[in-house]
Every structure is written in C-alpha cells, then in structure tokens.
Amino acid sequence: MKHFYITTPIYYVNDVPHLGHAYTTMAADALARFHRMRGEETLLITGTDEHGQKVEEAAKKRGLAPRALVDQVSQRFVETWKALGIEVDDFIRTTEARHQKVVHDLWRRIEAAGDLYLATYEGWYCVGCEAFYTESQLDKEGDTWHCQIHKRPVDWVAKERSWFFRMSSYGQKLLDHIEKHPHFIQPEAYRKEVVAFVKTGLRDLSVSRTSFDWGIPVPSPDPQGLSHVIYVWMDALVNYMSALGDRWPATCHLIGKDILRFHAVYWPCFLMSAGLPLPRTIFTHGWWTVRGEKISKSMPATRIAPLDLAGQLGPHDFEIGVDAMRYYLLRETPLGNDGDFTFESLFARYNADLANDLGNLISRSLTMVGKFAEQAPPRRGVLPDGELERVAAVTVRDAATHLEGYAPSRALEVIWQLVREANRYIDTTQPWVIARDVTRAGELGHVLGTLLATLWTIARLIAPVLPATSRHLRDWIGDEAPLHWPGDAPLAEAPATLRASAPRPLFPRLDDKRQHAIVSAIVPPEAAAAPAAPPSARPAPSAPSASAAPPSARPERGPEGAESKGGPSGPITFEDFTKVELRVGLVTAAVKVPKADKLLHLTVDLGEAAPRSIVAGIAERFAPDEMVGRRVLVVANLAPRKMRGIESQGMILAAGDDTILGLAGVGDDVPPGTRVR
Numbered sequence: 001m002k003h004f005y006i007t008t009p010i011y012y013v014n015d016v017p018h019l020g021h022a023y024t025t026m027a028a029d030a031l032a033r034f035h036r037m038r039g040e041e042t043l044l045i046t047g048t049d050e051h052g053q054k055v056e057e058a059a060k061k062r063g064l065a066p067r068a069l070v071d072q073v074s075q076r077f078v079e080t081w082k083a084l085g086i087e088v089d090d091f092i093r094t095t096e097a098r099h100q101k102v103v104h105d106l107w108r109r110i111e112a113a114g115d116l117y118l119a120t121y122e123g124w125y126c127v128g129c130e131a132f133y134t135e136s137q138l139d140k141e142g143d144t145w146h147c148q149i150h151k152r153p154v155d156w157v158a159k160e161r162s163w164f165f166r167m168s169s170y171g172q173k174l175l176d177h178i179e180k181h182p183h184f185i186q187p188e189a190y191r192k193e194v195v196a197f198v199k200t201g202l203r204d205l206s207v208s209r210t211s212f213d214w215g216i217p218v219p220s221p222d223p224q225g226l227s228h229v230i231y232v233w234m235d236a237l238v239n240y241m242s243a244l245g246d247r248w249p250a251t252c253h254l255i256g257k258d259i260l261r262f263h264a265v266y267w268p269c270f271l272m273s274a275g276l277p278l279p280r281t282i283f284t285h286g287w288w289t290v291r292g293e294k295i296s297k298s299m300p301a302t303r304i305a306p307l308d309l310a311g312q313l314g315p316h317d318f319e320i321g322v323d324a325m326r327y328y329l330l331r332e333t334p335l336g337n338d339g340d341f342t343f344e345s346l347f348a349r350y351n352a353d354l355a356n357d358l359g360n361l362i363s364r365s366l367t368m369v370g371k372f373a374e375q376a377p378p379r380r381g382v383l384p385d386g387e388l389e390r391v392a393a394v395t396v397r398d399a400a401t402h403l404e405g406y407a408p409s410r411a412l413e414v415i416w417q418l419v420r421e422a423n424r425y426i427d428t429t430q431p432w433v434i435a436r437d438v439t440r441a442g443e444l445g446h447v448l449g450t451l452l453a454t455l456w457t458i459a460r461l462i463a464p465v466l467p468a469t470s471r472h473l474r475d476w477i478g479d480e481a482p483l484h485w486p487g488d489a490p491l492a493e494a495p496a497t498l499r500a501s502a503p504r505p506l507f508p509r510l511d512d513k514r515q516h517a518i519v520s521a522i523v524p525p526e527a528a529a530a531p532a533a534p535p536s537a538r539p540a541p542s543a544p545s546a547s548a549a550p551p552s553a554r555p556e557r558g559p560e561g562a563e564s565k566g567g568p569s570g571p572i573t574f575e576d577f578t579k580v581e582l583r584v585g586l587v588t589a590a591v592k593v594p595k596a597d598k599l600l601h602l603t604v605d606l607g608e609a610a611p612r613s614i615v616a617g618i619a620e621r622f623a624p625d626e627m628v629g630r631r632v633l634v635v636a637n638l639a640p641r642k643m644r645g646i647e648s649q650g651m652i653l654a655a656g657d658d659t660i661l662g663l664a665g666v667g668d669d670v671p672p673g674t675r676v677r
C-alpha cells in the first residue's frame with residue numbers, strides 16, 4: 001500500500017503556539033488529509049522539543065523547574081492542534097522515555113561507525129538557534145557578533161569538552177545523495193542553498209554539552225569523568241524516528257527555512273553514519289511576517305494567536321473560522337515562499353473567495369435545487385455540460401498534481417476556477433427561467449443534478465484545506481460516502497441520490513464594521529502605536545488603547561508612532577504620577593475567559609460597596625485557583641472598558657512584557673482598598 005508519512009518540526013516549549021507554528025502544522029495536515037483521501041496509509045507526526053539550553057533558560061526566567069515548564073507548554077501545543085482540528089497521529093515529546101531509547105540507539109550506531117571522538121570546543125553559540133556558528137556565519141555590529149536569524153548577540157563558549165561527530169567525512173556522500181535524488185530537498189532554491197553550503201566543506205560537529213544538564217545523557221563514558229548531555233539538535237532530529245518506529249523513513253519533513261541546515265545537512269549525515277535510510281523529501285517553506293515584521297516575542301504586534309484569529313473569523317462556528325484561516329494561509333502564498341500576513345489581504349481573500357465565490361455557489365445551488373426539485377427531480381441526463389464538465393475533470397487532476405507536489409496554493413487556485421465556472425453555469429443555464437416552461441422539466445432536472453454533482457466534487461476537492469466547510473456541504477447534499485478523492489469523470493461519479501437541504505451561510509461577508517472589530521480584538525495595543533501598522537490594520541482611535549493588553553503596568557503612550565516598544569516616553573511629574581490611583585485588591589474569584597488563552601476574569605475586592613470585575617491577561621502564567629485569595633495592586637481609576645464582552649473595571653499590575661513573570665503585591669495584612677503610592 002502506498003504511504004505518506006509527514007512530519008512537522010517539533011516546537012520549542014520556550015514559546016506558546018503562534019501563527020508561524022500553526023502554519024506548518026496546518027499545511028502538513030492539509031497534505032496528510034489529501035493523501036488519506038487517496039487511500040494511502042497516512043501519518044502526521046508532530047510534537048515538542050523540550051531539552052537544551054534555551055528551554056532551561058526559559059524555565060529559569062519563569063521561576064519554574066524545566067520539567068514543569070515543558071509539561072505546561074507542551075500541553076498548550078497539544079490543545080492548540082486539537083482545537084484547530086489537526087489530525088495528529090502521534091505527538092512526540094523529547095522528554096519521553098521511548099524517545100531517549102531511540103536517541104541512545106542512534107548514538108551507539110554512530111559510535112560503532114567510529115564517528116564520535118572527544119575534544120575541546122570553543123566558539124560562538126546562538127541559544128535562539130541552539131547552534132554553533134563561525135564568524136563568517138554571523139553579522140558584526142560594533143564589537144559584538146550577532147546571529148543572522150535572531151539578530152541578537154551570540155554567546156562565547158569557552159573551551160568546553162565535547163563529543164564531536166565526524167561530519168567532515170560525509171560531505172561528498174551527501175552531495176551524491178542530493179544529486180541522485182532530485183526530490184530530496186525541495187523547493188529547488190533550497191536544494192541549491194544546501195549544495196553550496198556543503199561544497200564549502202563540512203566541519204566536525206560538537207554533539208554534546210557539559211555546561212548544563214537539561215538533556216539526554218550521553219551513553220558513552222568520558223575518561224575524564226565529565227557528564228555530557230547530547231546536543232539538543234541531535235536529540236531533537238531523532239524524534240521523527242522515535243515516532244515512526246518501524247515505519248521509518250518519513251516521506252516528508254515539512255520545515256521552515258530557519259531550520260534547513262539541521263534537517264538537510266546534519267540529519268542526513270547522522271543517518272548515513274548510522275547506516276539508516278534518509279527521509280524521502282525535506283520540503284522547506286518560507287516565513288510569515290506580520291505586516292512586514294518577523295514574528296517575535298519582542299514584537300507583540302506580530303504575535304497572532306491562531307485560536308484567537310479562528311475565533312474571530314468564525315464567531316458562530318469556530319471550525320469555520322479555522323477553515324478561513326487555513327484557506328488564507330495556504331492560498332495566499334506558495335508553500336516555499338515567504339508570506340506577509342495583513343488584515344487587508346485576509347479580508348480581501350475571505351470576502352472574494354469564501355463569502356462571494358464559494359458561499360454564493362453553495363447557497364444559490366442548494367436554494368435552486370430545494371425550490372425546483374419537486375417539479376423536476378435532479379437527475380443528470382444526456383445533455384452535455386460543456387465547459388463545466390471539462391473544467392471539473394481537469395481540476396480534479398490538476399489539484400491532485402499540485403497537492404502531490406506540495407503546492408496547496410496552486411491546488412486552491414485551480415479549485416476556485418471550478419467554483420467560478422459553476423457559478424457561471426448557473427448564470428448561463430438560468431434554471432429559474434427553465435422552470436417556467438413545463439415542457440423543459442427534463443432539462444431542469446439535468447441542470448439541478450449537475451449542480452449537485454458539482455457541489456459533490458467541490459466538497460471533496462476542498463476537504464484537505466477546508467475540512468469543516470466540506471463536512472457541512474456534504475451534509476447538505478446528503479453525501480454520506482467515505483471521503484475519497486474524485487476520479488477522472490467527477491460529475492458522472494457523483495451518486496444519483498444526492499439531494500439538497502437548506503444551507504446556512506458559512507462565510508458571512510465581513511463588512512467594514514466587522515473587519516474593524518476583528519482587528520481590534522486581535523491586534524494588541526502596542527501594534528496600534530507601531531509605525532509599521534497600516535491604517536486599516538489599527539483599531540480606530542475610539543478603541544480603548546489597552547484592549548487586549550495584559551494588564552501589566554504599561555506606561556501611557558506618547559503620540560502615535562512616538563515609540564513602539566512600550567518603554568517610558570520620558571520623565572513625568574509627580575502630579576502626573578498622582579493621577580494614577582493605585583489600590584490594594586483582594587481576588588475573591590477567578591475564571592478563564594472562554595476562547596482567550598491569555599485572559600482571566602477576576603472578581604476583586606477593593607474595599608468598596610461592590611467588588612470589581614477585572615479582566616487580566618495573566619492566564620498563561622497563573623491558573624484561576626492560584627489567584628483566589630491573593631492580594632494584588634490595582635489601577636483603580638482607569639476608565640472601564642469591555643474585553644471579550646466583559647467589562648473590566650481596573651488593571652492589575654504585573655511584571656513582564658510579552659510574558660507575565662509575576663504580580664505586584666503586598667503582605668496579607670494590608671486591607672483591601674488601601675491606597676498605594
């Protein structure tokens with residue numbers, strides 16, 4: 001049986017899932033769904049990368065033990081993929097025992113091949129990348145060397161004893177493999193990049209660390225008695241084998257361009273040394289920026305939470321919101337290219353392609369069939385359907401070719417040609433005119449039957465990218481058959497038993513007001529002040545300035561664009577300070593705000609007649625239970641404002657920018673309502 005085993009990178013748990021992670025995972029899910037529909041044995045593997053210095057440091061920063069951090073954040077990834085309807089076959093965590101065993105097996109194979117030796121390492125290390133770099137791979141700014149990806153200074157690792165992997169022995173073998181297997185590294189531009197890199201000569205790679213211990217221990221003894229942990233990339237890459245087991249090798253590692261070298265150079269070299277087969281394809285996609293900015297922790301405006309976006313796009317049907325998000329991300333930019341997320345392009349695609357083309361086709365077709373089916377039972381006869389029949393057949397073939405070739409954007413493009421052709425078919429056949437002439441009942445039944453068969457075809461073609469939309473559509477036409485990809489003559493293949501039930505609008509048009517509301521709900525206030533945001537991507541001036549903001553003690557902004565990072569705008573007078581009324585509050589109740597990862601709804605006693613309702617962006621750091629009974633400091637004279645439909649009557653002081661690190665507080669003996677100055 002043909003198979004398709006696709007993997008996503010395993011995500012670092014120093015960060016919660018954002019749009020970039022969701023992009024890779026949704027793309028992999030769409031491809032996997034397509035292959036499943038083709039009857040192939042299909043597996044989608046994802047997971048979390050939980051070891052290494054970066055994770056250890058992130059835990060320390062949050063005051064957590066690494067184990068606590070990895071358990072917490074890994075769960076966030078599991079939940080996010082579940083909420084997004086991703087069909088995950090195995091979620092692998094590098095802290096699992098089953099993984100450690102496979103890493104040790106690989107280590108021993110490489111050792112047995114004579115490719116490991118002990119020596120001393122010194123050089124530059126980027127903790128963000130978890131990678132050693134030579135100066136030629138870094139940028140110099142003033143006196144410091146900066147990582148080209150993270151744009152931050154790199155660390156100097158001074159003389160650390162380390163196990164080394166003889167990667168230098170594998171350069172030519174890797175080049176030979178790449179040449180013999182043109183599909184190995186895709187798209188072509190990335191294949192060229194790897195070839196050029198390998199041709200400059202591979203150096204032996206340091207594959208263990210002794211300066212920290214959050215990792216898998218090296219199984220070989222060091223005669224000097226030092227304990228080493230395995231380099232996090234060597235550990236992480238093996239996840240694919242841990243998850244696939246006997247089914248190794250993977251058909252495709254889908255990755256972002258930031259991690260090409262690890263996958264297309266290190267990983268194949270490890271596997272060749274261990275005498276194991278290489279993955280069939282490493283497919284590299286580009287990076288999404290958000291309104292021109294790289295998604296990063298220091299730029300809150302770029303941190304679009306996929307669940308929030310889906311919730312906004314499908315306020316009445318979350319799964320439809322997910323479909324809209326998948327459609328935009330997979331249609332807007334070819335998988336290998338970089339993409340820029342803007343609300344303008346999102347709304348334009350939604351309105352033109354989903355609300356207009358697809359939404360209209362579904363509602364017009366079903367309304368028509370519903371209205372005339374008694375008069376003329378839908379049944380395709382011998383009448384030719386000309387263009388529509390031809391376009392349907394070509395679309396089924398071409399969309400499959402594009403999905404097989406990792407080009408979902410091209411697949412959607414051709415599928416939408418069929419959607420438009422079907423709309424044209426209604427315009428030209430004019431069933432409502434045919435219906436007026438009783439002698440044309442056969443013709444009318446044929447047109448109605450053709451519309452149902454076309455919907456049947458489209459419901460299947462869109463299923464990989466728009467699974468919920470497809471399911472609704474199949475329900476409405478009574479298509480209960482297993483979801484396989486259509487054959488060469490789709491309109492003829494559609495069952496004759498299809499019928500129409502009344503649809504409901506899946507993609508209501510987003511008018512200006514709704515667009516505005518979506519932007520306000522998604523864009524944090526920092527973005528509203530960021531010069532990079534185009535006017536239509538900003539909340540209106542009337543929108544409260546701190547709407548989605550974690551209620552940390554954020555300084556008031558100066559004029560728009562004056563500063564974008566949230567630092568103070570300059571000294572303020574004592575009078576300015578006294579305008580802020582700070583009081584001690586006692587939290588008496590706390591619940592999570594539904595569908596808002598960051599928000600808790602608190603009831604806070606300020607010693608007033610009634611307790612206050614306060615919405616605070618601290619849910620990622622504090623569970624509701626931890627908050628009850630706690631004293632907090634509250635900005636008590638902030639104008640009330642609604643967040644997620646809940647009135648917030650104050651702001652809690654919290655430390656930390658994007659990530660909340662702690663809350664400001666006072667001792668338990670200070671009565672609620674006490675003024676703080």
Ligand code: MSP
Nearest residue numbers: 009010011012020024049236237255256287288295
């Ligand atoms: N843990 C490593 C991967 C180990 S795989 C053996 C890692 N993790 S990560 O959390 O940083 O996630 C990296 C992946 O997330 C990228 O390769 C890419 O697939 C996805 N993306 C993260 N940000 C992205 C964008 N801004 N745009 C597109 N994809 C992005 O690296």
